[in-house]
Amino acid sequence: MKKVWAVALKEVRQILRDPLSLLMLLGLPAFMLVVFGYAISFDVEHLALGVYDRDLSPSSRDLVDSFVASGRFDLAGVYAADATLERALETGEVRVALVIPQGFGGDVASGDATAVQLLLDGTDSNTGATALGYASGFLAAWNAELQVAALKAAGVDDALQAAIAYEPRVWYNPELVSSYFLVPGLIGFILMLTSVLSTALSLVRESERGTLEQLQVAPLRAIEILLGKILPYLAAALIAVVLILVASRYLFGVVVKGSYVDLFLLTILYLVGGFGLGLLISTIADTQAVAFQIGIIAAMLPTLILSGFIFPIHNMPVALQALTYIVPARYYLVALRGVILKGTDLTPYLDQIGYLALYTFIVLMVASVRFARKRV
Numbered sequence: 001m002k003k004v005w006a007v008a009l010k011e012v013r014q015i016l017r018d019p020l021s022l023l024m025l026l027g028l029p030a031f032m033l034v035v036f037g038y039a040i041s042f043d044v045e046h047l048a049l050g051v052y053d054r055d056l057s058p059s060s061r062d063l064v065d066s067f068v069a070s071g072r073f074d075l076a077g078v079y080a081a082d083a084t085l086e087r088a089l090e091t092g093e094v095r096v097a098l099v100i101p102q103g104f105g106g107d108v109a110s111g112d113a114t115a116v117q118l119l120l121d122g123t124d125s126n127t128g129a130t131a132l133g134y135a136s137g138f139l140a141a142w143n144a145e146l147q148v149a150a151l152k153a154a155g156v157d158d159a160l161q162a163a164i165a166y167e168p169r170v171w172y173n174p175e176l177v178s179s180y181f182l183v184p185g186l187i188g189f190i191l192m193l194t195s196v197l198s199t200a201l202s203l204v205r206e207s208e209r210g211t212l213e214q215l216q217v218a219p220l221r222a223i224e225i226l227l228g229k230i231l232p233y234l235a236a237a238l239i240a241v242v243l244i245l246v247a248s249r250y251l252f253g254v255v256v257k258g259s260y261v262d263l264f265l266l267t268i269l270y271l272v273g274g275f276g277l278g279l280l281i282s283t284i285a286d287t288q289a290v291a292f293q294i295g296i297i298a299a300m301l302p303t304l305i306l307s308g309f310i311f312p313i314h315n316m317p318v319a320l321q322a323l324t325y326i327v328p329a330r331y332y333l334v335a336l337r338g339v340i341l342k343g344t345d346l347t348p349y350l351d352q353i354g355y356l357a358l359y360t361f362i363v364l365m366v367a368s369v370r371f372a373r374k375r376v
Contacts, residue, residue: 032193052078057104193295230279257340258343266346331355331359
């Protein structure tokens with residue numbers, strides 16, 4: 001361990017002399033969290049609503065006012081013809097169009113069946129599906145209120161009891177805020193990217209400067225050099241984790257409900273695997289540019305696409321689902337979301353921890369063997 005600490009101390013001095021490495025380790029994770037956290041969101045609000053009201057009755061105006069009062073829709077314009085409303089949809093001026101037919105108010109007053117038309121811009125399928133869900137739920141609730149009012153007017157109050165009492169409760173994220181789901185994923189994505197790039201560029205930089213040869217001729221085993229390289233970056237990464245958690249708390253309201261000890265133990269295992277991958281890349285690349293490109297391909301793309309961070313794994317083709325088993329973020333994110341959002345301990349996630357430990361062990365061993373062969 002004395003040899004490992006000696007290498008680690010040398011690495012600390014080198015990091016302190018290189019402001020770019022220090023910025024990548026400490027400043028970049030928090031910056032990326034802020035940028036991605038505000039840029040990526042599944043919440044759909046303030047949808048531009050266009051209205052073509054052919055009835056112009058109190059009931060039709062009440063319907064439009066109710067849409068706007070829901071907070072999901074913003075009235076972008078009232079149109080006097082189908083052509084102008086269609087043009088507004090084509091130009092993107094409105095995303096949702098409500099067409100109210102003539103005679104709507106009279107049908108509502110008399111209790112007769114009536115209909116309205118809802119036109120949606122489906123170029124963005126996620127926004128379109130969400131808008132359709134908002135509008136359908138709102139219209140169903142509005143229609144139920146009309147039916148209850150009609151029954152009360154007919155004097156049948158005693159019959160107004162539903163057969164099924166529907167009381168939904170959402171656990172862990174009651175407001176269904178997408179940032180609560182995305183921020184833990186961003187933590188896994190950012191930590192993997194910075195851990196891989198920092199260690200990969202570190203060894204390749206030493207190789208380019210010729211200082212790596214001094215380590216190679218020193219009485220050090222390959223695993224001692226690699227561990228000494230990892231320890232300073234691990235300490236810096238844990239400081240970055242603290243900064244990320246503070247930013248998550250005060251910028252996005254994401255509170256860690258579980259144990260911080262469990263969170264950091266899980267994160268240390270994940271980071272060591274990322275550092276091992278970075279060291280492995282450094283044994284393959286000869287220049288920092290090549291190491292950076294390989295690091296982006298090996299760390300960024302799988303973590304972003306194949307980890308379940310954004311895209312559900314069960315919706316992927318079978319071949320891609322099989323590929324996700326070699327992505328460490330797949331296991332880390334499941335356990336991390338459990339600790340942060342559900343407040344559980346690590347007991348339910350022993351399978352994920354086992355897979356993550358196996359990945360870390362294999363990557364470190366392969367990197368150690370390749371580095372030892374490169375010295376010969």
